[in-house]
Amino acid sequence: MSEDRFHFEIQAECPVTRARAGLLHTAHGIVETPVFMPVGTQATVKGLAPRDLEGELDARILLANTYHLYLRPGADLIRSLGGLHRFMSWPRAILTDSGGYQVFSLSGLRKITDHGVIFQSHLNGDTHTFTPESTVDLQLALGSDILMALDECPEYPVSHEYARTSMERTVRWARAAYAHFEKRPGDTRGRHALFPIVQGSMFTDLRQQCAAELLELDARGYAVGGLSVGEPRPLSLEMVEATEPVLLRDRPRYAMGVGMPDELPEYVARGIDMMDCVLPSRNARNGCLFTSQGAVRIKQARFRGDPGPVDPACQCYTCKSFSRAYLRHLFQAGEILYAALATLHNVRRYLDIMREIRHAILSGRFPEYLQTVRRAPVEIE
Amino acid sequence: MSEDRFHFEIQAECPVTRARAGLLHTAHGIVETPVFMPVGTQATVKGLAPRDLEGELDARILLANTYHLYLRPGADLIRSLGGLHRFMSWPRAILTDSGGYQVFSLSGLRKITDHGVIFQSHLNGDTHTFTPESTVDLQLALGSDILMALDECPEYPVSHEYARTSMERTVRWARAAYAHFEKRPGDTRGRHALFPIVQGSMFTDLRQQCAAELLELDARGYAVGGLSVGEPRPLSLEMVEATEPVLLRDRPRYAMGVGMPDELPEYVARGIDMMDCVLPSRNARNGCLFTSQGAVRIKQARFRGDPGPVDPACQCYTCKSFSRAYLRHLFQAGEILYAALATLHNVRRYLDIMREIRHAILSGRFPEYLQTVRRAPVEIE
Numbered sequence: 001m002s003e004d005r006f007h008f009e010i011q012a013e014c015p016v017t018r019a020r021a022g023l024l025h026t027a028h029g030i031v032e033t034p035v036f037m038p039v040g041t042q043a044t045v046k047g048l049a050p051r052d053l054e055g056e057l058d059a060r061i062l063l064a065n066t067y068h069l070y071l072r073p074g075a076d077l078i079r080s081l082g083g084l085h086r087f088m089s090w091p092r093a094i095l096t097d098s099g100g101y102q103v104f105s106l107s108g109l110r111k112i113t114d115h116g117v118i119f120q121s122h123l124n125g126d127t128h129t130f131t132p133e134s135t136v137d138l139q140l141a142l143g144s145d146i147l148m149a150l151d152e153c154p155e156y157p158v159s160h161e162y163a164r165t166s167m168e169r170t171v172r173w174a175r176a177a178y179a180h181f182e183k184r185p186g187d188t189r190g191r192h193a194l195f196p197i198v199q200g201s202m203f204t205d206l207r208q209q210c211a212a213e214l215l216e217l218d219a220r221g222y223a224v225g226g227l228s229v230g231e232p233r234p235l236s237l238e239m240v241e242a243t244e245p246v247l248l249r250d251r252p253r254y255a256m257g258v259g260m261p262d263e264l265p266e267y268v269a270r271g272i273d274m275m276d277c278v279l280p281s282r283n284a285r286n287g288c289l290f291t292s293q294g295a296v297r298i299k300q301a302r303f304r305g306d307p308g309p310v311d312p313a314c315q316c317y318t319c320k321s322f323s324r325a326y327l328r329h330l331f332q333a334g335e336i337l338y339a340a341l342a343t344l345h346n347v348r349r350y351l352d353i354m355r356e357i358r359h360a361i362l363s364g365r366f367p368e369y370l371q372t373v374r375r376a377p378v379e380i381e
Numbered sequence: 382m383s384e385d386r387f388h389f390e391i392q393a394e395c396p397v398t399r400a401r402a403g404l405l406h407t408a409h410g411i412v413e414t415p416v417f418m419p420v421g422t423q424a425t426v427k428g429l430a431p432r433d434l435e436g437e438l439d440a441r442i443l444l445a446n447t448y449h450l451y452l453r454p455g456a457d458l459i460r461s462l463g464g465l466h467r468f469m470s471w472p473r474a475i476l477t478d479s480g481g482y483q484v485f486s487l488s489g490l491r492k493i494t495d496h497g498v499i500f501q502s503h504l505n506g507d508t509h510t511f512t513p514e515s516t517v518d519l520q521l522a523l524g525s526d527i528l529m530a531l532d533e534c535p536e537y538p539v540s541h542e543y544a545r546t547s548m549e550r551t552v553r554w555a556r557a558a559y560a561h562f563e564k565r566p567g568d569t570r571g572r573h574a575l576f577p578i579v580q581g582s583m584f585t586d587l588r589q590q591c592a593a594e595l596l597e598l599d600a601r602g603y604a605v606g607g608l609s610v611g612e613p614r615p616l617s618l619e620m621v622e623a624t625e626p627v628l629l630r631d632r633p634r635y636a637m638g639v640g641m642p643d644e645l646p647e648y649v650a651r652g653i654d655m656m657d658c659v660l661p662s663r664n665a666r667n668g669c670l671f672t673s674q675g676a677v678r679i680k681q682a683r684f685r686g687d688p689g690p691v692d693p694a695c696q697c698y699t700c701k702s703f704s705r706a707y708l709r710h711l712f713q714a715g716e717i718l719y720a721a722l723a724t725l726h727n728v729r730r731y732l733d734i735m736r737e738i739r740h741a742i743l744s745g746r747f748p749e750y751l752q753t754v755r756r757a758p759v760e761i762e
Contacts, residue, residue, distance in 0.1 A: 321470040
């Protein structure tokens with residue numbers, strides 16, 4: 001008999017909002033939710049060593065991109081080296097996306113059929129095919145704890161007609177992915193979970209129809225995809241609001257590719273348990289540091305001689321050891337250490353926000369927390 | 382009375398070669414010699430955080446470049462922020478060069494006079510002047526433990542005539558720097574040491590004359606400069622060999638800008654106590670990893686699926702945690718983490734070599750150690 005190592009446990013629910021706090025049990029440890037997953041696109045969170053992610057940052061789960069790892073160095077290579085956890089020296093949980101988002105945003109797309117998608121590598125133009133079945137196999141080769149079903153991620157805006165056609169294809173692909181996943185031998189279902197993705201562009205009727213159809217799969221968790229594709233931010237939240245009541249209470253919900261620091265509690269308030277985004281790491285590298293007092297644009301001249309830390313309230317190595325003046329110097333000089341220190345801080349900030357949110361839910365004070373966040377400045381004075 | 386916190390203590394001398402092991406006491410801790418100083422050009426060793434340099438690598442002294450820090454962010458700014466140690470969060474010893482080498486190699490050089498050198502910034506073309514006095518003041522503003530006197534570093538090759546003229550100017554500049562340094566108020570001489578630099582291009586007579594004249598300064602230590610400027614490697618060693626007998630036994634000798642891993646014991650065998658070089662960090666970033674079995678060119682296809690560490694004999698975080706295959710993947714993907722992990726390893730390798738050398742001298746086995754190194758392969762099989 002295979003042991004089921006994947007399950008979700010709700011610890012507390014906010015009586016006012018849809019927020020919940022829980023524990024996601026995986027074959028690579030327990031993830032406290034709500035959780036933000038740092039993005040390790042190419043089997044590395046840009047600028048951070050796994051020992052810092054595990055130690056100082058205490059991240060419990062990372063996201064990695066199937067599309068990128070499939071193209072380079074290849075899923076078979078990673079499997080032959082013991083899987084992605086060993087390859088990148090990360091002993092905790094990993095969620096991999098299906099590759100769909102990257103195919104639709106990065107590659108020279110060739111053709112979408114009901115069988116899958118034919119695309120050109122953004123690295124060298126080579127032609128490849130992703131099918132619902134092949135992306136399950138790729139993610140299992142990587143050894144991912146949470147797999148995502150292949151979806152079509154439409155750009156914004158699209159017509160209701162296109163959105164419906166696309167959504168229906170995403171549902172058919174999810175069914176095909178599930179059928180394939182369930183036929184896999186051994187302990188696959190005990191060690192791995194496959195999440196389907198709710199699509200439907202910015203149409204609430206399509207979102208709800210998609211969610212309802214995906215419910216039939218009885219999946220371990222559900223994602224809301226197709227957000228952060230250029231739509232106004234209130235629309236993204238509206239789509240989550242429309243979808244959430246259709247989803248089962250006892251399954252984790254994952255909002256893909258969100259969001260800004262002030263948006264994290266908004267998604268949680270709408271019933272989201274999991275999020276990921278490149279913003280903390282990408283903005284760090286671009287000179288935007290998130291703090292409890294708002295964002296710091298480190299290249300600004302006013303920080304040239306500033307002896308204070310990026311965020312006096314932050315306990316990260318960067319804030320405990322270095323001044324804004326030093327970070328500005330490293331940024332201006334194009335030094336690698338800037339990217340490392342800035343990313344460490346920004347990811348810490350995101351994870352600290354999630355710990356605050358979780359603590360607020362567990363202690364019954366999430367509505368007050370949300371009000372405080374909504375009044376806070378976005379940029380430092 | 383000011384306490385003299387800078388002194389050099391010889392612990393052991395090799396009975397066969399000129400190698401010595403000692404302790405260099407500074408206001409920021411004790412440096413075990415022979416020592417290799419990682420280069421922190423712009424107040425950071427590229428790719429490494431100070432906590433790793435201090436913790437895992439146990440580096441005791443870093444080098445920083447006065448020229449770069451003078452141009453950006455400025456020595457006055459660093460002084461106003463508490464000095465370079467605090468600025469870069471490095472509590473141990475720092476040696477700063479005088480800026481002479483960079484002026485002669487990087488900048489749009491305008492004019493050399495007996496008073497100093499007028500040059501153009503490589504960053505924006507602005508005109509600046511370095512004098513023997515001003516570079517002492519700059520280095521004191523930085524709070525450096527070991528200052529270098531301004532020198533002229535001629536390219537290779539130059540005529541004997543030019544080399545003599547240039548060397549004589551370096552001697553006059555060193556005298557001016559000393560006169561200025563000794564007039565500085567307070568505890569300057571107790572907390573800081575100023576080293577003059579022996580020049581003379583590749584002419585042994587000029588090297589010896591220069592060293593003899595600089596001896597009159599009764600400096601705390603002496604550097605051999607003007608090496609690694611394009612000359613054949615045996616010539617560099619020959620210049621050190623010619624200079625060493627002129628220098629005082631009880632003062633540390635610093636060979637500037639050397640060398641490859643296999644050259645480190647050669648310099649030590651010729652009486653050198655201190656070295657610095659960008660090679661471990663620069664080569665790391667370029668894909669060349671130094672190991673106990675020779676250099677690994679990580680981009681080579683043979684490492685694509687190699688599950689072993691960069692160097693099985695190395696105890697660094699990189700070697701304990703990651704495969705050659707993973708490092709090759711990071712290198713190919715242009716990931717920041719590659720530079721961090723590769724630099725950590727290469728600097729560790731250099732510091733481990735220095736610890737091996739020191740241990741061999743202290744235990745009376747340095748000649749055997751040198752023979753072993755001379756028989757070792759430079760590239761892995």
